[in-house]
Amino acid sequence: MSDFIDIAPEVAEALAVGKPVVALESTIISHGMPYPQNLETAQAVEQDVRDNGAIPATIAVIGGRCKIGLSPSELEYFAKSTDILKLSRRDIPYCIAKKRDGATTVSATMILAEKAGIKVFATGGIGGVHRELAASFDISADLTELGKTSVAVVCAGAKAILDIPMTLEHLETLGVPVIAYGTDEFPAFYTVKSGQKAPIRLDSPIEIAEFLKSKWDFGLEGGAVIGNPPPADKALELDAIEHAIDSALIEAKGLNIHGREVTPFLLERVTQHTKGKSLEANIALVRNNAVLGAKIAVALAG
Numbered sequence: 659m660s661d662f663i664d665i666a667p668e669v670a671e672a673l674a675v676g677k678p679v680v681a682l683e684s685t686i687i688s689h690g691m692p693y694p695q696n697l698e699t700a701q702a703v704e705q706d707v708r709d710n711g712a713i714p715a716t717i718a719v720i721g722g723r724c725k726i727g728l729s730p731s732e733l734e735y736f737a738k739s740t741d742i743l744k745l746s747r748r749d750i751p752y753c754i755a756k757k758r759d760g761a762t763t764v765s766a767t768m769i770l771a772e773k774a775g776i777k778v779f780a781t782g783g784i785g786g787v788h789r790e791l792a793a794s795f796d797i798s799a800d801l802t803e804l805g806k807t808s809v810a811v812v813c814a815g816a817k818a819i820l821d822i823p824m825t826l827e828h829l830e831t832l833g834v835p836v837i838a839y840g841t842d843e844f845p846a847f848y849t850v851k852s853g854q855k856a857p858i859r860l861d862s863p864i865e866i867a868e869f870l871k872s873k874w875d876f877g878l879e880g881g882a883v884i885g886n887p888p889p890a891d892k893a894l895e896l897d898a899i900e901h902a903i904d905s906a907l908i909e910a911k912g913l914n915i916h917g918r919e920v921t922p923f924l925l926e927r928v929t930q931h932t933k934g935k936s937l938e939a940n941i942a943l944v945r946n947n948a949v950l951g952a953k954i955a956v957a958l959a960g
């Protein structure tokens with residue numbers, strides 16, 4: 659493992675003695691938010707994990723080395739650099755072989771977290787089935803990864819830029835449990851409600867930890883989606899975001915944006931259309947997820 663992976667000393671120590679660790683992704687830093695909000699958010703999220711009793715491990719690839727836990731200067735370098743690949747499962751070997759820098763999406767972060775022995779990962783939103791699936795055949799590699807890699811992903815659901823009902827259907831096909839935390843509906847990232855009932859509702863970090871232990875101790879491999887609604891005071895209303903999303907989707911089509919470019923493009927345009935309100939919501943919900951992730955990791959370790 660050490661041929662490819664460097665675990666930060668603090669993270670390695672915590673893992674060795676069974677202390678709670680929460681994995682954090684880096685695509686949100688490099689491709690999900692502009693500088694300097696990306697750096698401020700990444701730092702705040704790490705602190706949120708610490709404040710709730712766990713050790714943060716931001717995951718990325720630097721110079722072809724897989725990093726589990728970044729130093730403050732690595733985090734800053736990552737937030738500022740504009741030459742960073744976006745990595746899903748298939749992109750990892752290229753990044754390693756070419757000794758490049760790569761930001762890990764949900765799928766790649768899950769893979770590296772599992773290899774390091776980290777069970778809980780907090781992020782903003784997972785990728786999913788894109789709208790107008792028949793035309794694009796765009797289904798995020800995040801979903802396939804959730805089907806086979808045993809890491810719990812705490813998120814605010816799937817962004818409304820996606821087709822949420824189809825995303826939930828595909829997660830069922832892949833055998834991925836979907837849990838809503840403290841609510842009946844699966845959240846839609848910027849909004850508390852998606853109009854879709856979540857298959858399972860659990861109301862405390864301990865219940866979630868018991869659920870995860872049951873799954874994995876029984877030998878059912880694969881991840882789980884923990885949908886944590888965005889904080890009510892920063893969440894947006896569906897009408898407000900729907901228009902921004904529709905315009906962004908039309909623009910993406912006109913510019914023939916496809917593949918891995920789609921999600922970063924839509925996020926940036928939605929931020930412009932909402933005059934920064936969506937970015938504010940995004941920051942608040944990632945922090946909120948880090949807090950829940952830490953509490954689940956603490957419950958799992960206890």
Ligand code: PSU
Binds near residue numbers: 689783
């Ligand atoms: N959600 C966010 N910001 C992001 C992403 C999700 O709020 O930057 C990233 C995650 O890394 C996720 C990826 O894994 O987008 C999905 O990309 P795609 O749709 O290309 O699979």
Ligand code: MN
Binds near residue numbers: 796797798918920
């Ligand atoms: Mn895609």
